[in-house]
Amino acid sequence: MCRRSAQTCCGAPVRGGVHRDVGRVSDAPTRAGICGAVTHADAVGRPMLSHPVPDSARGWLDSVGTSSIRAPISFAAVSDPHGSPASPEVAMSLSISLLGPLLIRSDGQPLPPPVGRQRTLLALLVSDLGRVTSRDRLMTELWPDGPPPSAAVNLRGYMSGLRRWLADNSSRDRRAALLREGVGWTLWLPPELRMRLDVRDFERDLAEGRRAAADGDVPAAADHLRGAIARYRGTPMRDVPRGPVLSSWSVLLTNRWMDAVEDYADALLQIGRYAATRELLHHFVERHPFRERAWGQLMTAYSRCGDTGAAVATYQAARTALVEGLGVEPGAELQALHNAVLHRDPALTSMLVLQRHFAAAIAGAGEGRRKPARPNTPAAPD
Structure with a gap:
């Protein structure tokens, strides 16, 4: 990091920005130097960083890139911010869990999360990790x-409070910092x-599971997918005051988990783990009764165990949920499965049929979610 005075940095005058004390970031615009500058925008109007940046941050910013997909769900595309492995003597870990109540750990020890709207700002900055979060975006989320x-x-006050929280919960020489980037802020590590x-771990496990399924390694796919769904602890960011952006993201993450x-x-x-399938889906369809695919899977598990009565009863429960909850009849696929159960169709127990369905579902999911777009409008939770 530049060691020059607060008045000059890298040969250019500085009217604000980050000085040696990374816990202090002024709200005045920075012309050049250690905070970098915003010189252009991406295709959707998001500001993009340009150098110069701190020498200690340059490698990390280069690794993650400064223009990216709008979706915060695209953490899988962001490289680990630590770059090359640090030595055990100086390494420090920070874990942030958003798939449920906000949990933060430093070197394995729980930290008290920031409070109120500072918690909102932290979640939004983490969702934009490696990118600038504009002032307008922050204000829209808060108000x-x-x-x-x-x-x-008020925004300056909330940012100051968040900087204090970062300072209080990290050592001075290994402290995350809020960098002012002209029209917004970024969380620098x-x-x-x-x-x-x-x-990010959820997205990695999900991608690896689907890749293994596409390659025909179903046991490996099951292991990766089990790891992915185990990371979900409930409504994402449940205890974070959410505006339109975080609310939409929470719904999107929940839908990703259900898939x-x-x-x-x-x-x-x-x-052939039919009992495990029944155990997995029994409570799932109770909480998410409009998921026809899950209802069909539960019917299939019962049918393959020879329990035709339970399979038929499952269809009736699905139909009741759809008719009473949405005013619609089950879709053609679920109706066809019901008919196959009633007639004890041998194809129902064919592994080939299910393999084709699974491969098609994985391929469709991969194409549809390769570059997910961040919702621009809030969506109501189920």
Whole structure:
């Protein structure tokens, strides 16, 4: 990091920005130097970073890139911020878990999360990790109905509180920092700080499971998918005050998890673990009664165990949920499965049929979610 005075940095005057004390970030714009500058925007108007940046941060920013897909779910595309492995003497880990209540650990020890709207800001900055979070985006999240006249002052106060929280919960030489980047802020992590995000781990396990399924290695697919769904602890960011962006992201993450559960159920059916499939899906369909794919998988598990009565009863429960909850009849695929159960169709127990269905589902999911777009409007939770 630049060691010059606060008045000059890298030969250019600085009217604000980050000085040697990384816990202090002014709200005035920075012309050049250690904070970098925003010189252009991406295709959707997101600001993009340009150098110069701190020498200690340059390698990490190069590794993650500064333009990216809008979706915060794309953590799988972000390299580990620590870059090359740090030595055991200086390495420090920071774990942030968003798939449920907010959990933060430093070197395995739980940390008290920031409170109130500072918690919102932290979640939003983490969702934009490696990118600039614009001032307008922050204000929209904090005040969905429009910012009050004091919004700018309040935002500076919340950012100051978050900087204090970062300072209080990390050592001075290995401290995450909020960098002001002209039109917004970014959460910077020093190379020695090893960041773990449960969302990124979830996406990695899900991708590896689907890749194994596509390659025909169903047992490996089941192992990866089981790991993915186990990371979900409930409604994402349940205890975080959420505006439109985080609310939409929470719903998107929940839908991703439900898809992963159904992928895992398909894998269990393929390897003949029918009892495990029933156990997995019994409570799942109670909590998510409009998931026709899961209902069909549960029917298949019962039928393959020879319990035709339970399979028929499962269809009736699915139909009741759909008719009473949505006012619609079951779809053609579920109706066809019901008919196959009633007629004891031998194809129902054919592994080949299920393998084709599983491969098609994985391929469709991969194509549809290769580059997910961040929702621009809030979606209501189930």
